[in-house]
Amino acid sequence: MESFSRIPSHIGIIPDGNRRWAQEKGYQKKDGYQHGITPGFQLYEILLQYGIKEATFYGFTKDNNKRAKDQREAFTNACVDAVELLSGRDANLLVIGNTNYPAFPEALKQYANHRVHFGRGLININFLVNYDWEWDLKSLMENKCLASHEISRIDLIIRWGGRHRLSGFLPAQSVYADLYIIDDYWPDFKTSHFLDALRWYQDCDVTLGG
């Protein structure tokens, strides 16, 4: 195990590029999502190894619901499958998303907007499901707090698939986060991606805007 001078407490994960991966393999776009589950659990094991306390995974967003029906079904099923698998592991799960729309999967309502403990609870895993940044911020108007207020500040965001943007990922928690981009698509996840990100992060200074 490699050692680092500084480890992020909370890592954001944007697992992008599932559809591009599928197309390059000659599959249908929708088929990419199911191939994103195994990488998620490979990464989960590495997060535990390195003692990361909290990780937030970008599942799907309100914006993603503009996609074709077969893709919507595929990414929704992949999110449900991921949570079912996680329930057999050692994590404290918090699903954050707008449950007031049919796009929010029925099977995940039991985990929504409060933290649920699985096994030995070795890590806090947040999962954004039917997440909508506007809904999150507008909760400040109605409830005087973010809808995602239980999610802490993020230190490092790792994005797969080459795009250099947040795409609406937790705008309030991401304000001071360092953004590390991996050009490979998420289904091609490798341990070295994560270690490259940690190696880069340990040399970033921390100023919290100061």
Next chain:
Amino acid sequence: MESFSRIPSHIGIIPDGNRRWAQEKGYQKKDGYQHGITPGFQLYEILLQYGIKEATFYGFTKDNNKRAKDQREAFTNACVDAVELLSGRDANLLVIGNTNYPAFPEALKQYANHRVHFGRGLININFLVNYDWEWDLKSLMENKCLASHEISRIDLIIRWGGRHRLSGFLPAQSVYADLYIIDDYWPDFKTSHFLDALRWYQDCDVTLGG
């Protein structure tokens, strides 16, 4: 003039690295800020040339006020000087920041939180002065809108000085922005930095999270 297949409507500018530039030149940290004004006006001219409709410049933030007094005075003076120079040009200026603290410069109160028209008004320039992302978002609670609600969605953010983060820059307007990092420090601004960013941006896809 180079031509691009796609030009961003609204560009965010994070002119970082003034202090590191000063130190490398053997100056005091505070001396970097005054060297950031000329690059700003070089960029202003290029923005006009390329027909950019709106640009937001990161002046200073509440977080920056944690710095030493001589630096605080230097960045505040640089912001005031920049606005005085801009008042002789052709821009519609909107200064956004929290005016309820002494850190907000008296001389800029006349431009704060409403747009002021200079000359032929060829571009909208937003300038964040004593800006505080928490203050901006918390305005949703008290006023049912962002403090920065007059600032539109940002397409491209260009950051000088090598850091890969937003540092609290307009979290709501930046959600879909592509982030382009330039390792050179802001006082070393070159036209080619900006053209490199536009060249990169024209090949980014636009999905607005979809």
